[in-house]
Amino acid sequence: MTVLATPDKTGSGFPLGFDAILDPSPLQYLDEHGALSGALRDDAPELDPKELLATWRAMVIGRRFDVQATTMVRQGRLAVYPSSYGQEACEIGAILALRPTDWFFPTYRDCVSMVTRGIDAVETLTLLRGDWHCGYDPQRWRTAPQCTPLATQAPHAAGLALAAKLAGDDTVALAFCGDGGTSEGDFHEALNFAAVYQAPVIFFVQNNQYAISVPLAKQTRAAALAHKAVGYGMAGVRVDGNDVIAVRRAVAEAAERARRGEGPTLIEAVTYRMQAHTNADDASRYREESEVDYWKVRDPLARLETYLKAAGLLTDDVVAEANQVAEELANDMRARLGEEPEVDHRDLFAHVYAEPTPQLLEQAAALQAELDAESEGAR
Amino acid sequence: MTVLATPDKTGSGFPLGFDAILDPSPLQYLDEHGALSGALRDDAPELDPKELLATWRAMVIGRRFDVQATTMVRQGRLAVYPSSYGQEACEIGAILALRPTDWFFPTYRDCVSMVTRGIDAVETLTLLRGDWHCGYDPQRWRTAPQCTPLATQAPHAAGLALAAKLAGDDTVALAFCGDGGTSEGDFHEALNFAAVYQAPVIFFVQNNQYAISVPLAKQTRAAALAHKAVGYGMAGVRVDGNDVIAVRRAVAEAAERARRGEGPTLIEAVTYRMQAHTNADDASRYREESEVDYWKVRDPLARLETYLKAAGLLTDDVVAEANQVAEELANDMRARLGEEPEVDHRDLFAHVYAEPTPQLLEQAAALQAELDAESEGAR
Amino acid sequence: MTATLDGAAQSTEISLAQAVNRALRDAMTADEKVVVFGEDVGVLGGVFRVTDGLTRDFGEQRCFDTPLAEAGIMGTAIGMAMYGFRPVVEMQFDAFSYPAFEQIASHLAKMRNRTRGALPLPVVVRVPYGGGIGGVEHHSDSSEGYFVATPGLHVVTPATVSDAYTLLRAAIESDDPVIFMEPKRLYWSKDQLDTVGPAIGQAAVRRQGTDATLIAYGPTVQTALEAAEAAAAEGYDLEVVDLRSIVPFDDATVTASVRKTGRAVVIHEAAGFGGTGAEIAARVSERCFHWLEAPVRRVTGFDIPYPPPKLERHHLPSVDRILDAVASLQWEDR
Amino acid sequence: MTATLDGAAQSTEISLAQAVNRALRDAMTADEKVVVFGEDVGVLGGVFRVTDGLTRDFGEQRCFDTPLAEAGIMGTAIGMAMYGFRPVVEMQFDAFSYPAFEQIASHLAKMRNRTRGALPLPVVVRVPYGGGIGGVEHHSDSSEGYFVATPGLHVVTPATVSDAYTLLRAAIESDDPVIFMEPKRLYWSKDQLDTVGPAIGQAAVRRQGTDATLIAYGPTVQTALEAAEAAAAEGYDLEVVDLRSIVPFDDATVTASVRKTGRAVVIHEAAGFGGTGAEIAARVSERCFHWLEAPVRRVTGFDIPYPPPKLERHHLPSVDRILDAVASLQWEDR
Numbered sequence A, B: 001m002t003v004l005a006t007p008d009k010t011g012s013g014f015p016l017g018f019d020a021i022l023d024p025s026p027l028q029y030l031d032e033h034g035a036l037s038g039a040l041r042d043d044a045p046e047l048d049p050k051e052l053l054a055t056w057r058a059m060v061i062g063r064r065f066d067v068q069a070t071t072m073v074r075q076g077r078l079a080v081y082p083s084s085y086g087q088e089a090c091e092i093g094a095i096l097a098l099r100p101t102d103w104f105f106p107t108y109r110d111c112v113s114m115v116t117r118g119i120d121a122v123e124t125l126t127l128l129r130g131d132w133h134c135g136y137d138p139q140r141w142r143t144a145p146q147c148t149p150l151a152t153q154a155p156h157a158a159g160l161a162l163a164a165k166l167a168g169d170d171t172v173a174l175a176f177c178g179d180g181g182t183s184e185g186d187f188h189e190a191l192n193f194a195a196v197y198q199a200p201v202i203f204f205v206q207n208n209q210y211a212i213s214v215p216l217a218k219q220t221r222a223a224a225l226a227h228k229a230v231g232y233g234m235a236g237v238r239v240d241g242n243d244v245i246a247v248r249r250a251v252a253e254a255a256e257r258a259r260r261g262e263g264p265t266l267i268e269a270v271t272y273r274m275q276a277h278t279n280a281d282d283a284s285r286y287r288e289e290s291e292v293d294y295w296k297v298r299d300p301l302a303r304l305e306t307y308l309k310a311a312g313l314l315t316d317d318v319v320a321e322a323n324q325v326a327e328e329l330a331n332d333m334r335a336r337l338g339e340e341p342e343v344d345h346r347d348l349f350a351h352v353y354a355e356p357t358p359q360l361l362e363q364a365a366a367l368q369a370e371l372d373a374e375s376e377g378a379r
Numbered sequence C, D: 001m002t003a004t005l006d007g008a009a010q011s012t013e014i015s016l017a018q019a020v021n022r023a024l025r026d027a028m029t030a031d032e033k034v035v036v037f038g039e040d041v042g043v044l045g046g047v048f049r050v051t052d053g054l055t056r057d058f059g060e061q062r063c064f065d066t067p068l069a070e071a072g073i074m075g076t077a078i079g080m081a082m083y084g085f086r087p088v089v090e091m092q093f094d095a096f097s098y099p100a101f102e103q104i105a106s107h108l109a110k111m112r113n114r115t116r117g118a119l120p121l122p123v124v125v126r127v128p129y130g131g132g133i134g135g136v137e138h139h140s141d142s143s144e145g146y147f148v149a150t151p152g153l154h155v156v157t158p159a160t161v162s163d164a165y166t167l168l169r170a171a172i173e174s175d176d177p178v179i180f181m182e183p184k185r186l187y188w189s190k191d192q193l194d195t196v197g198p199a200i201g202q203a204a205v206r207r208q209g210t211d212a213t214l215i216a217y218g219p220t221v222q223t224a225l226e227a228a229e230a231a232a233a234e235g236y237d238l239e240v241v242d243l244r245s246i247v248p249f250d251d252a253t254v255t256a257s258v259r260k261t262g263r264a265v266v267i268h269e270a271a272g273f274g275g276t277g278a279e280i281a282a283r284v285s286e287r288c289f290h291w292l293e294a295p296v297r298r299v300t301g302f303d304i305p306y307p308p309p310k311l312e313r314h315h316l317p318s319v320d321r322i323l324d325a326v327a328s329l330q331w332e333d334r
């Protein structure tokens, strides 16, 4: 029987309600000075010191990873590296709010979150190093291969979440996406499918203000990307993407909603891309340094550190341990990324199909013959 | 300088403001009993009797066209016919609100609106008759060829509107789309482009509750399709799609906004597909008759008629004239659709490119030779 | 579980559409990870009734309608496959697979390779294709060539009722993505169902002959067989090869046949230029060079958008056009 | 209007990327209906700097950035062309044209035909394509085959600095949609600019020879010329044909060359199976049947997803592989 849906204007009965979604002030617990800004939300969370320190530690390590990767791409040890420097609150807060059984769909931008998940740094960088595969075992890490075609991973996350729901598992899927990616049709279709099937999935948009050179104002006319949730009938949250406490909390709540069967959530994390798009990009062509400065003072790591120091939680040995682990990681990257990765030409044909086609067998044989002839010639 | 967009929760400064867009009660002037329901909106329009009668007349003619087309598809005179019976308030109200200089992008469902625009009935039905082209001159009628791949015409409308804006013309583009079509990525991309460029375009969604067999509830979880406007930062309006006065008014207002340079509008017209998807479809497989009955009493033509009668505007000669014109149209369709359309095999190659490629010339010659040989043989 | 078709014993004739339906039922019964979804495949049973009764008999969780978005359908199938399901999705008509093209080309075809086999995608994409049904524009495309040229996909197409069943069962059992092209014009053609048949990758010689080889697949196999009959009257003994699977391609069968006959005509509905027939003609010309008595001919659609019902007969490969091609195979050298 | 390149006199050398930039400038100057848009083509000047300075010199209304959505870009271009503009859009990388595939196949290629010429679409789609630049996945596809198999599109690709200019000018002046495939590996190759050249549809014989014909286009033309040089040392006198335009195809030039030499090798980077080379080999084999001394060989990429930088050298047609193919052309019959 068709009757017109008639929620009231405030969308009561609507996930979170319109007012919460449309509120443009991002959820924030720590202001840029590292002070508790519970003012913005009366329900300040009870902050577990252990959790805070673990988060801080992951951010220290994650940032070290990013800085080291940037160094090594300059040295030609990586084909390309898209830095997430300054986006650690998103990269790390989101991941730490997930369970190991949850699935995660990263983009090329999200190496730090993968390292935070536990994936080996060199495995994480396999693709960007110029190898032919994602480097890690997606099944073991419940982490899809890094996705480059923008927003195309979003429907995969929706589908995987639907599958988990049908299988009766309490698995949640989280897909990262950029502000630019929200313009792609696949983003739209993914959110719609997820909402219609009430799939346990979180679409986490890192609004870092740029898609390569294109600023957010040229990407959308919406007052906030989180507002898009309204059009899909799903929960939407806008969060300060440089406040790791807020990010972690928002993702944890979205995951709980999903596990309770209350469907997907769109999270917009307002942050900033501190570096150029990749090492190959020249950001000076399209943005002012002053803009970068505005965000420097909003650094997510410094912000948490200020708070932890003030709270007397950041003892010297805690700092020493974190820095040591970070340095060990950097040394390990330096050493292992220094070596040429081993590639085997036979891998070209090995995984195109479960069984190579007769045509591929012919081609593999031909290549082998060529290479044998070469090495003959070499002798 | 990047500062977070911060409209207040009501979206003041936002086209129409959130409250208006999120209000789920559709804009309505005539209730289902044909009585003025200004209650729903305090600003009841001054109704111009001439305009009302012209609208009614177009609805009578449009419906007659639709009924005749349905008859003739049964007789095998059309390859297929998707009826818009019961959607005349949308088909006609939207078109009458446009200027002849405005561009219009119809779908396969919108023959009635094309006839209302003035396109000859048989030309309108050319494609559905099984010919190879749209039948009319799109430039003359400022009407794109009927579009079948869903929502793919929406970005064309956005692009044409942007072109008109760049050319400094006051042309507006209106694209029809179905409730199902709103799920396609192209719909999303079109609305976003239109909003970003503030293109003078109207996206008119005829929410007739079904996409073939799929009901709206399986198409979206949104409380209303008009709510999608929020996510693009554009004006959104929900209108009673069986109230031609409301539809015409909503489109006229959207067109004015567009001409004033205030950008695009998304209009959701809540209506109902009274017939099966097409003559080839069997609606009894997926919906109850009782549901159809619920909508029968909301018939857009009857509703207007009741009002006009009560207002004493529907004189016998007015009725007689309209019915006569409608019958003449039906007779003309009967006669001309009765004849086999002329098709010329040379047209297969004539319009693929401005100049046929050498390859096409070879193929055209080969076909000609075959046909000549045949007719030889025939003699 | 009482399925519509359980009544139909092996011996009675069923339509190709019913054979596809039966294959889906048997696969869903055999493996609960098999799910079917797409536009209108649920309660309606699909616009061609191919999924008729599946939702009723297996429930909404196994066969369900989707929102109207092909990339969304494909992406959802990929995500479900990553989690261990075996989705069978329907693209309602050939041309409506195009919105899903990026998902197909950049993910469906590549995921196994990008993950060294860790994430195989056992997804079957059912695409009703081809013309001859008087469809309006966009409803008669032959899109197989786009998939054939995309490494990582299998592309198969049945020409018989039994192949519709056996190839689809094999496709669903395959751990690789399979584009399953269904010749919609043959949906209503009836025959007895044989539930065992050759594997994906094997062509079938539908008619033995010695003078020339007609190479066809899907909707044109029937036309080729009719042409062979007609040619017999004119004294040509033609062999007809039904490819069944374009990727992988059965070089062995095709090459053996053409080396035997020394002449070949390749037939398909899609436009000729850059079409699948080009690949077939090219490899036959290369592999059978010293055996060929005449150039390999192609009988295909013209290089034009698919024409409207009133003109499609000119476009589609016909018995006459095939006979003309055969006649042009330089018999004078015999 | 002071354009970056106005300094560059005809006589000095410019890069292929600069030649494309110059063609865009000159076309925008000649016709105000020409607009350029796409992802990052504005202030940034494109990721390859091909549109460098256009926004600065022609203004935001003539060259502008779009939201990140390729179907939206293509659909917007189609709508603008319907209103009389001549859009030149950029797909940032080959594989990123796939989201626009439905707009290209169902509208861009068909609108003229569907409207009996009332709505021609003078749209140019610039697609940087091919490998050899050490790109990560999805950044080195050769997607020309998908467009070549779609009637209604022209598909052209330059191999020289001058062709990059002349073909693009011709493409922008064409009233039909043109897919302009830019060999990104050649963006930085320099040469003197000749602003007049043959029309779309004409191939160019880049090297005269008598023994065999190498047929190439875009990025592989240079490789073919190098192979021809090397072959000369080995005593083979090879002719090299640069197609320049795949659709329309220059049968006259190609056929004449192969009939003269009696042998042919077709070269491209895209996967071989179902690739453009199949069409070329098929039509050459058919049209030159009685002139061919040996089967037409194809030197192409393997039938695999484009490989990573560390392995692409194995995948790309190389001088050695071309020489092997030439050596296999059954010279013993000479």
Ligand SMILES: Cc1ncc(C[n+]2csc(CCOP(=O)(O)OP(=O)(O)O)c2C)c(N)n1
Residues within 6 Å of the ligand: A109, A148, A149, A150, A177, A178, A179, A180, A181, A182, A208, A210, A211, A212, A273, A277, D039, D068, D092, D096, D099
């Ligand atoms: C479908 C598609 N189109 C274009 C590109 C090229 N591209 C790579 S990154 C990028 C910008 C993405 O911006 P955003 O989504 O905001 O993510 P960010 O890089 O800021 O993290 C573009 C255009 C792509 N990868 N995929």
Ligand SMILES: Cc1ncc(C[n+]2csc(CCOP(=O)(O)OP(=O)(O)O)c2C)c(N)n1
Residues within 6 Å of the ligand: B109, B148, B149, B150, B177, B178, B179, B180, B181, B182, B208, B210, B211, B212, B273, B277, C039, C068, C092, C096, C099
């Ligand atoms: C891209 C695409 N996918 C699928 C179809 C097949 N199809 C034709 S009409 C239709 C339903 C459309 O429903 P809606 O958008 O609500 O429009 P309505 O028919 O109700 O007017 C479908 C699925 C199509 N035409 N285009």
Ligand SMILES: [Mg+2]
Residues within 6 Å of the ligand: A178, A179, A180, A206, A207, A208, A209, A210, A211, A212, A273
């Ligand atoms: Mg961004």
Ligand SMILES: [Mg+2]
Residues within 6 Å of the ligand: B178, B179, B180, B206, B207, B208, B209, B210, B211, B212, B273
């Ligand atoms: Mg509908």
